[in-house]
Amino acid sequence: MIRAVVFDVGECLVDETTEYGTWADWLGVPRHTFHAMFGAVIAQGRDYREVFQEFQSDFDLYEQREKRAAAGKPEHFGEADLYADVRPALAQLRADGLWLGIAGNQTVRAGGILRELFTDDVDLIGTSDDWGASKPDPEFFRRVAKVTPFENDEILYVGDRVDNDIRPAVSAGMHTALVHRGPWATIQWRSEEAEKLPTFRVESLLELPTAIRKFNEQAR
Ligand SMILES: [Mg+2]
Numbered sequence: 017m018i019r020a021v022v023f024d025v026g027e028c029l030v031d032e033t034t035e036y037g038t039w040a041d042w043l044g045v046p047r048h049t050f051h052a053m054f055g056a057v058i059a060q061g062r063d064y065r066e067v068f069q070e071f072q073s074d075f076d077l078y079e080q081r082e083k084r085a086a087a088g089k090p091e092h093f094g095e096a097d098l099y100a101d102v103r104p105a106l107a108q109l110r111a112d113g114l115w116l117g118i119a120g121n122q123t124v125r126a127g128g129i130l131r132e133l134f135t136d137d138v139d140l141i142g143t144s145d146d147w148g149a150s151k152p153d154p155e156f157f158r159r160v161a162k163v164t165p166f167e168n169d170e171i172l173y174v175g176d177r178v179d180n181d182i183r184p185a186v187s188a189g190m191h192t193a194l195v196h197r198g199p200w201a202t203i204q205w206r207s208e209e210a211e212k213l214p215t216f217r218v219e220s221l222l223e224l225p226t227a228i229r230k231f232n233e234q235a236r
Contacts, residue, residue: 017170017232017235017236018114018170018171018172018191018228018231018232019114019115019166019170019171020114020115020116020117020164020165020166020170020171020172021109021114021115021116021117021171021172021174021224021228022116022117022118022119022140022160022164022171022172022173022174023116023117023118023119023120023174023175024119024120024151024173024174024175024176024177024180024181025118025120025121025122025126025130026120026121026122026176026198027176027177027195027197027198027199027200027201028099028120028174028175028176028181028195028198028221029098029099029102029118030093030097030098030099031097031098031099031198032093032097032198033097034092034093034097035091035092035093035097036050036051036054037050038089038091038092039068042080042084042089043068043071043072043075045071050067050071051199053067053070053071054067054199055199055203057070058199058200058203058204059203061179064199065077068080081123085125090125091123091125091126092129093126093129094129094133095133098133099197099221101220101221101222102221103137104222105220105221105222105224105225106134106137106138107137108222108225109224109225109228110137112225112228112229114228115139115164115165115166116137116138116139116140117138117139117140117141117142117160117163117164118130118134118138118140118141118142119140119141119142119143119156119159119160120143120144120151121143121144121150121151121156121180122143122144122145123143123145124143124145124146126143127141127142127143127145127146130143140163140164142159142160142163144156147159151180151181151184152179152180152183152184153184154184154187154188156184157173157184157185157187157188157190158188160173160188160190161188161190168188168189168190169189169190169191171190171191172190172191172192172193172215172216172224172228173185173190173191173192173193174192174193174195174221174224175192175193175194175195176194176195176197176198176200176201177200177201177204178194178200178201178204178207178209178210178213179200179204180200181194182194182209182210182213182214183209183213186213186214191215191216191231192213192214192215192216193214193215193216193217193218193224193227194210194213194214194216194217194218195218195219195220195221196217196218196219197219215231216231
């Protein structure tokens with residue numbers, strides 16, 4: 017039985033178009049060019065953060081985040097950056113009696129924004145910076161399991177990346193849903209792992225309530 021649903025953040029709940037567009041602006045690179053190289057780095061199986069070094073070889077993400085904040089242009093996302101299915105999907109899952117969490121590779125600053133946006137909608141919000149462990153580190157998923165009041169095989173982890181979300185969550189003994197959006201899922205969708213590993217492959221988070229209901233009926 018699936019009793020808890022835990023969501024990744026970037027490209028699962030939050031459309032990062034604004035986020036990376038403003039990074040392109042900060043680098044002084046045309047957005048179209050930055051996004052193309054971003055996809056190329058993912059398709060090459062590299063860490064996406066290497067995209068910054070493609071444009072500025074000595075780029076340090078932590079340092080530049082602080083510089084952006086100091087310049088009054090901090091990384092930011094808000095209600096307008098949420099995918100349109102997020103609010104109705106969370107509401108339906110909660111109405112169905114599922115325990116809900118949000119856990120992703122996020123900064124303390126982003127964790128604060130998430131808490132403002134979702135305080136009343138989920139049972140837990142945890143970030144890699146809070147826990148000192150980032151996906152795909154197994155420790156991240158141990159932390160998710162620890163704060164979720166159910167067994168690992170009663171947790172559904174929902175994310176957009178095979179490498180960071182699906183593969184490590186499956187290794188942790190969780191069920192998974194791969195949502196088909198954002199650069200990673202778009203590039204990885206037809207890979208063997210993307211086809212075989214996830215419990216559910218969905219185009220929208222709105223498919224989850226029905227998928228979970230059917231899964232739990234069969235498990236009974
Ligand atoms: Mg993501």
